[in-house]
Amino acid sequence: MLRGACPLLCAALTAAPAAAAEEQAFVLRETAAALPNGLGVDHGGFADETGRRWVAVRGEAEILDVLPVEWVRARRAIPVGPPPDGVALPEGVGRSRFDAAVAAAPRAEAVVLGWSHGGRDIVAAWFGQPPEAGAPSLWVLGGHHGDEVAGYEAAVWLAERLSEGDAAEPSVRELLDHRTVWVVPWVNPDGVMDATRYNGAGVDLNRNYGVEWSSREQRAGSGPFSEPESQAMRRLGGLVRPAAGLALHSGAVNVGYVWNHTESPAPDAPSLVDLATSYAATCSTEDFYVTNGAAWYVTHGDSNDWSYGRFGTWEFTVELSKRKLLEPEAARQTVGEHEASLWAFVLQPIDEVVVQDALTGAPLEAWARTPTGQARWGSAATGRIGLVGAPGVLEVGAPGYRTVEARPGDVVALEPVSVAPGVADPPWVRPVRQPVHLPGAGATRVLSRVGEEPVRVDVDPFGRSMVPAGRLATGWWTVEDATGAIFPRAMGVGAEPVDRWPATSPGARAFTLGVHRELVEIAVEPEGTPLVREAVWLVDAAGEQLLVADAAAPEELWARGAGCASIPQTGHLGLGWVSIFLGWARRRREETW
Ligand SMILES: [Zn+2]
Numbered sequence: 001m002l003r004g005a006c007p008l009l010c011a012a013l014t015a016a017p018a019a020a021a022e023e024q025a026f027v028l029r030e031t032a033a034a035l036p037n038g039l040g041v042d043h044g045g046f047a048d049e050t051g052r053r054w055v056a057v058r059g060e061a062e063i064l065d066v067l068p069v070e071w072v073r074a075r076r077a078i079p080v081g082p083p084p085d086g087v088a089l090p091e092g093v094g095r096s097r098f099d100a101a102v103a104a105a106p107r108a109e110a111v112v113l114g115w116s117h118g119g120r121d122i123v124a125a126w127f128g129q130p131p132e133a134g135a136p137s138l139w140v141l142g143g144h145h146g147d148e149v150a151g152y153e154a155a156v157w158l159a160e161r162l163s164e165g166d167a168a169e170p171s172v173r174e175l176l177d178h179r180t181v182w183v184v185p186w187v188n189p190d191g192v193m194d195a196t197r198y199n200g201a202g203v204d205l206n207r208n209y210g211v212e213w214s215s216r217e218q219r220a221g222s223g224p225f226s227e228p229e230s231q232a233m234r235r236l237g238g239l240v241r242p243a244a245g246l247a248l249h250s251g252a253v254n255v256g257y258v259w260n261h262t263e264s265p266a267p268d269a270p271s272l273v274d275l276a277t278s279y280a281a282t283c284s285t286e287d288f289y290v291t292n293g294a295a296w297y298v299t300h301g302d303s304n305d306w307s308y309g310r311f312g313t314w315e316f317t318v319e320l321s322k323r324k325l326l327e328p329e330a331a332r333q334t335v336g337e338h339e340a341s342l343w344a345f346v347l348q349p350i351d352e353v354v355v356q357d358a359l360t361g362a363p364l365e366a367w368a369r370t371p372t373g374q375a376r377w378g379s380a381a382t383g384r385i386g387l388v389g390a391p392g393v394l395e396v397g398a399p400g401y402r403t404v405e406a407r408p409g410d411v412v413a414l415e416p417v418s419v420a421p422g423v424a425d426p427p428w429v430r431p432v433r434q435p436v437h438l439p440g441a442g443a444t445r446v447l448s449r450v451g452e453e454p455v456r457v458d459v460d461p462f463g464r465s466m467v468p469a470g471r472l473a474t475g476w477w478t479v480e481d482a483t484g485a486i487f488p489r490a491m492g493v494g495a496e497p498v499d500r501w502p503a504t505s506p507g508a509r510a511f512t513l514g515v516h517r518e519l520v521e522i523a524v525e526p527e528g529t530p531l532v533r534e535a536v537w538l539v540d541a542a543g544e545q546l547l548v549a550d551a552a553a554p555e556e557l558w559a560r561g562a563g564c565a566s567i568p569q570t571g572h573l574g575l576g577w578v579s580i581f582l583g584w585a586r587r588r589r590e591e592t593w
Contacts, residue, residue, distance in 0.1 A: 023061045024115075025075040026054035031067075038063045050132075056112060069444060093149075093192050094156035098125070098185055101156075105163035107176065113184070114232030117200030120189035122232045127162040127183070128176035131239060134363075134379030136350040136386020139182040139245040139315075140342070141233070141303060144206045146191020146198075150320040151248035153331040155185035158342055172347070179386070181346050182240060188229055195325060203227050206247075207299060209306035210234070212261040217300050224301060237307055241377050243350055243386030244275075245315035246342070247303045250326075250334075252296075252319035253288045255279045258308045260293030260317070261300045266308065267374040271389040275348075276316055282340040285321070293317060312367070312376030314388055348388055351408030353396055355383040358413035366398035366414065368406070 027035065032055050039059035054073065057064075064072055102110045102125045110125045129135035142155030162181055165172030186192045190200035198219060199205050203226070207217040210224035225231050257272040266272060269292075276290045293304060307313035318341075321334040355366035355378065363383030367375035370391050378385030387394075387408055396412045397403035406412045446454045 022058065023064055023075050024056060024058040025064055025072050027057050027067065027071050029053040029055050031071045032057070036063055036066070093152060094185065095123075098123070098156050098159050098183075101125075101160040101163040104167065106166050106173075108163060108166070113236050114228055116188070116190045116229055117227070118190040118193070120193070122184070122189060122229055123186065124182055124184040124236065125159060127159070127166060127181045129178070129180045131180060132381065133180070134382025134384045135178060135180050136352050136384065137180040137182060137240045137242045138346050138350075138386075138388075139184065139236070139240065139242040139313075140248065140346065141184045141187055141245065142248045143184075143186035143188050143192050144247060144303065145204075145249060145251075145324075146186075146188050146193070147195050147324045148197075148248075148250040148320075149324065149326040149331050150250040150334040152185045152192060153326075154248050154320060154335045154338055154342060155183050157335045157339065158346065159183045159185070161339070161343060162346070175347050179350055180240070182236070182242065184233070184236070187233060199227055199229055201227065205229050206249075206303060207301040209301045209303050211306040211309035212259075212300045214261075214300035220301055233303065237311060237313075241311050241379060241386070242307065242313045242315070243376065244345070244348070244388045245307060245313050246345060247315060247317045249317055249319050250321045250324050253285050253322055254291050254296065254319050255283075255288075256291050256293035256296055256304070256317040256319070258293060258304050258315070260302050260305050261298060263292060263294045263298075267372055268314065268370070268389070271373075272314060272316075275314060275345075275389065278348075279316070279318070279341045279345060282344055283338055284340075285334070285337040308374060312369070312374045349390065351387040351391065353378075353385050353387070353394065353406050353408060354411045355385065355396060355398060356411065356413050358415045361413075364398045364414060366396060366412075368394045368396045370394060 029052075035057065039057045061075075064075060099110065102108045105127055107129070108125055108127045109130070110123060113122045113124050116122060131137075140155055140158055142152035145151070158181075162172075162176075162183070166176050188199050188205050191198055191205075197204060201221075202219060203221040204217070204219040205227060207213070207220040208225065208227050208230040213224035214220060221227055221230075225234055255276045257269070257276045258266045273290065280288055280290050293299070293302075299305075302317070304315045304317055307315045318338070320338055321330075323330070326334065353368050355364045355368075356362060357364055363379070363381065365378065365380035366383060366385060367377050368385045368387060368391075369375045371393070373391070376385060376387060385396075391408060394406050394408070395403055396406045396410075396414070398414055402415050404412060404414060444456055446456055
């Protein structure tokens with residue numbers, strides 16, 4: 001079942017020799033015309049955070065090797081062996097309808113977020129404002145579970161509806177002037193192809209996300225985000241920061257709100273219930289009901305808890321139909337029952353605040369929350385934070401900046417804060433203020449220091465860069481581009497080790513530079529003088545969230561590791577020891593603030 005033909009992808013895969021040296025990569029779109037023989041332009045591509053467009057190519061690794069490094073990124077070996085049975089996502093799951101909808105839309109683009117275990121594209125499309133606008137965003141995710149047909153059918157329908165609406169309906173067009181709607185119909189393309197719940201490695205992707213992940217869940221994977229499909233969603237989430245979202249499933253008929261791992265009320269629970277109730281009110285499915293996710297049944301590591309916990313996304317799970325595998329006619333009927341609700345959800349009112357650095361006017365990656373709500377994070381590139389649920393009075397803050405009160409629609413200028421009052425700044429390092437990614441993601445940067453050989457580092461598509469162990473001596477370095485221009489606000493933290501409760505720390509051996517947006521506060525301890533901050537989010541070697549500590553659990557807030565931070569105004573990057581004494585910080589704050 002579910003077999004058909006997708007000429008584009010079939011052609012791409014069948015044309016590729018099954019050679020071990022075959023790779024897929026993205027190249028800058030403007031260079032695609034100049035590619036040497038032997039590299040074929042594949043389908044798919046994306047815009048990075050700086051607005052440059054990248055297109056997928058495939059060919060032998062030796063050919064990719066000779067291209068200028070600035071042209072190429074995200075190289076990846078193509079799995080050897082014969083293509084999987086069926087090769088592509090066929091018409092039976094709506095791929096060509098999805099592609100046609102994107103092609104026909106006035107403002108839309110399909111992108112490849114990554115590849116499944118089986119080598120299949122994980123396809124998404126945005127509608128409305130392009131991602132680089134940083135506009136308030138929503139996302140709709142189908143096909144986490146490949147046997148839940150109604151979920152991806154509904155996502156494909158939504159893509160078609162958005163395409164039509166933007167083309168022909170002024171009211172829709174006006175809403176899409178101020179938002180981006182992302183649709184990911186098949187998060188798990190291998191599972192869709194095989195009509196199975198699990199991905200190509202037998203993992204349940206909706207237990208593989210990184211908030212409250214648990215090894216006790218069935219087929220949760222070897223760890224949070226162990227799977228390429230969930231990693232792709234993590235990348236998208238990091239870029240998009242959706243204000244709200246839907247994860248479409250089937251096997252029951254309800255709409256569930258977070259949390260899913262606990263029945264303890266989520267910070268925004270009353271508003272979440274309201275939004276879920278609105279969805280249910282316009283859904284004509286018989287016996288459809290609203291439930292707290294965990295009250296229905298407890299899960300760990302699902303997409304809702306992750307996006308809400310991580311970005312403040314108001315993401316709901318919709319179970320569209322009691323049956324999972326559906327014939328086309330039944331799938332169409334199910335989608336029809338949900339059309340009004342899906343449509344109203346993605347077109348619901350969204351407010352926004354725009355956050356800037358008061359000194360420079362530069363956009364800040366910031367959060368906004370109601371006094372009792374979850375922090376909702378916005379775009380790093382534009383400082384825009386999307387807010388559903390008519391939030392009213394907000395607290396707005398950013399790492400290293402003073403928190404202020406604001407209202408939806410405000411442009412907020414935040415003032416940087418220094419280290420804890422009464423503690424003199426150490427002479428050789430400063431607290432991190434607002435870490436942002438290194439400009440020019442995908443390019444090469446140079447770390448330089450008087451008396452040392454310059455160190456070239458490649459910055460990955462997400463602004464991160466690994467410096468090999470032992471490459472950088474303690475002291476000041478600057479982050480420069482090839483022309484010597486300095487990038488301010490680079491920062492890093494020791495990737496290894498960052499221990500949770502160590503008595504001693506073995507020291508800095510590797511550094512991650514770049515996009516530590518989640519590193520809320522970090523202070524450096526020169527010669528035993530702890531500087532203190534009030535919250536700490538650490539990142540792992542991949543630049544992703546590893547440890548979140550906050551004032552709610554002060555006894556867990558003692559972390560020590562090695563790291564570095566830059567002086568924002570100059571781009572100087574200081575390498576040394578970092579200690580974070582959060583519990584201590586909190587006590588101190590109570591004493592002195
Ligand atoms: Zn499901």
